[in-house]
Amino acid sequence: MITGGDSPSMELILRKAELWRQAQNIVPDSEEGTVNNKWRKPPQGSFKCNIGSSWSNSFNPSGVSWILRDYKGFTTLHSRRAYSGLRSKEEADLYSMLWAVESMRDLRQHHVSFESSSPELRQILLNPYHFNHFHHLVSAIMYNLQAIEGWSIHHTSLECNSAAGAIAASVTTGRRYQSYVASNGPAWLHTLLTVEAAS
Known part of the structure; x- marks a missing residue:
């Protein structure tokens, strides 16, 4: 386990990332079949956390967001955050x-399915060893996931992720930086x- 005081080697991080990827529900598109075009409720007793990001260039703030809904489809919480100085869309997606x-860790939420429509994020999480320059972010994600019981990560269509995408875009297009x-x-x-x- 990587703890806050450890200074793991790159080899250890990549090995842990590969084991983590294999143990989770991050399925390549070819194995998923047809991607759904409608948002679906999570199973009873669990939550779905849709994730969005919006990046225009490294000179303007980027927006990230999440929206948490329960098995009835009710939105329990949502969030937006602005980041400055992000250098790429991939970096915004990881943040x-x-x-x-x-x-989710700080709010003590468990049994959470994370959904993102970013193909770049999916590639990085499926193949972290091809993206060594993002190892610190992948490692931080892995470390924080350890505190969440019953999590999974899924790739979804833009249509299924439109609410989270709109909240994130309010930073870059609406200049809502709070x-x-x-x-x-x-x-x-x-x-x-x-x-x-209602779907």
Whole structure:
């Protein structure tokens, strides 16, 4: 186990990342079959945490977000955060995952399915040894996931992830830089969240 005081070697990080990938529900698209185009509720007793990110360039703040819904489709919490100086979309995607995982850990949420529509994030998590320059972020994600019981990570379509994507884009397109965690869903996404909850 990697602890806060450890200074693991790159080989150890990559070996742990590969074991972690094999043990989790991160399935390549070819094995998933047809990707769903409708958001689906998680199983009873669990939560779904959709993750979004928005990056334009390294000179403007990037937006990351997550939205947590229960098995009835009800939005329990959502969050947005702005990051400055991120150098790529891949880095923004990784920070969105890290922000969601850290938040679920701090909020003591368990049995959480994380969903992202980022193909870049999926590739990095499936093949971390091909992205050595992101090892510190992958390692931080792995470390924080250890505190969450019953987690999984899934790749989904943009349509299934539109609420989280819209919240993240409010940083880059709406210039809403205030970071927050709030109950329920944002009022301006009420219609979309209601429709998805009824699906």
